[in-house]
Amino acid sequence: MVLINYLMIKRNIIFKKLFAIWTILFLLVASFISSSNAVKIKTFSKNIGKDIVTNTLGDCKIFVKIKEIKALENPDPWPWAAAADFKVMVNIDGSTYSKSFESDKNHIYPNWVATHSFEYKEKMSISIKLIDRDPDTDDVCDINPRVGVKSCSVVYNVNEGSWSGDDGGTGHLKGDGKDKPQCEIWFEIWDECSDKLKADAGGPYRAKVGEEVQLHGSATGGYPPYRWYWSFCKNGKKIGGANVQNPVAKFYSAGKIDVYLTVYDDKGNYDDDYTTLTIFEKEKKNKYVVLVSGGDGLGDISWWPNDRADDEDFEEETQYAYETFRNLGYSDDNIYYLSGKSIKNGGDAVTTKDNVKYAITKWLKSRSDENSDVFIFIAGHGAYFPKFGSVVAVYPGRPWNIWEVVMSKEMALWLSDLKYSTCIVVIEACQSGGFISDLSGRNRIIMTATDEFSLAYCGSFPYPFFGELRKTSDTYKPSYGDAWMAADKRVDGSSPDEQNPLIDDNGDRGGYGDGNVNLLPNDKDGDGEYDPGEDGWLAIQTFP
Incomplete structure (x- = not known):
């Protein structure tokens, strides 16, 4: 058994090292490829030692799974002359969950899970106590390798998805052999938070040839801090990129640019978003x-x-x-x-x-x-x-x-x-x-x-229409399309x-618009992109 345990620990160490190397290589490669060609692979990085910026993620759950329990000596000697009657008590952040298992078994595989809901915080204290039920007085089984301590205590880090404590983060413990009765336990801990990482690239954006335009990226959920990766593509080819949250871009030829944003959180989870940047010729009319x-x-x-x-x-x-x-x-x-x-x-x-x-x-x-x-x-x-x-x-x-x-x-x-x-x-x-x-x-x-x-x-249509055009300033230049959307919003709202x-x-001699608030351009073909030939395309690039 000792040899098996040693091999299992060695295997876990080797696996973690290989996994860390693979993660670093993946992030290096990901920074050089367009997100349009990236394959979604869920990765995790253990960024131990980094300062973590925390926020409230909403409802979260933590799970403690008791996988295997074994008595290394009979906890019920004569006169009972029977095997163990195991009971587990799991305390998670002050809340206790317990479960009694079948009687007279010295080796069981319960696969029982204690589930605890909580509002997000970075670290959670967890203790596991193993008990042998008796008719008179229950015995606390020794699963701690330290003399004089029988129960197991760990601290789970929600940001890192790992824990540390009496078991060394391995999920395996056995008693020291001096405290009685000596037992052995295997367990697993993980968490789930309902608020997933969500990226938002903003837009769609518009600018004239040679004019600077600032993009606005945002993200919610996940585990801050975030990392930002922008890619700009034209006719299927990458023509630029940025790795800040709100980059400033400038392009010198007219046309539609596909804008991709990929946001990574501190655990390696990611989400991406798509928008467009339309570059218009400078007006000389x-x-x-x-x-x-x-x-x-x-x-x-x-x-x-x-x-x-x-x-x-x-x-x-x-x-x-x-x-x-x-x-x-x-x-x-x-x-x-x-x-x-x-x-x-x-x-x-x-x-x-x-x-x-x-x-x-x-x-x-x-x-x-x-x-x-x-x-x-x-x-x-x-x-x-x-x-x-x-x-x-x-x-x-x-x-x-x-x-x-x-x-x-x-x-x-x-x-x-x-x-x-x-x-x-x-x-x-x-x-x-x-x-x-x-x-x-x-x-x-x-x-x-x-x-x-x-x-x-x-007045219901013209006042918001011309009112939008009056908002023209150094930082905002509304088009006739913007004016129509403002009027449509006022009327249909x-x-x-x-x-x-x-x-x-x-x-095409057919008007676009219905009883709802409509946006331009109209994605008539339903492909999720705005193309020349769809209503609103000309209006949003025509300015007073």
């Missing part, structure tokens, strides 16, 4: 804006005292849009503003259908070219007719001029003669979704306050069943 405050004049003939005309709401929305572009640095020479039934500050003309047509087919056409971004905003009452598409009223103050509506099909003709790099159209009207199928096209971003069947409430904003920028 001319930008022009057409703003139209529509309406139908019906508020002017309301029989209710002090009834507010809807046309005034549209005027205020359009004035807010005008002020937004002026705040962004646009000059009046680049804005054509139809300010409603009267000319407001900054306005170029009152709103009529002829003036809307002039703004697009004459004023805009004479200025815009292939290197221009054009933005058109129309606010007014709207309706949808299956054979004719959507319409928006542009005759504020003239309640009987019902023929002064802009139809989606005729607006498509007005836009067909324009030259531009990108054309952005925003329609704030009820049942405005029908504009999408008629205006959809290459390099066009069509956004509507709702679909072709639903109402749109005054408060009235998901009554108004449904839509966007189309891939030319």
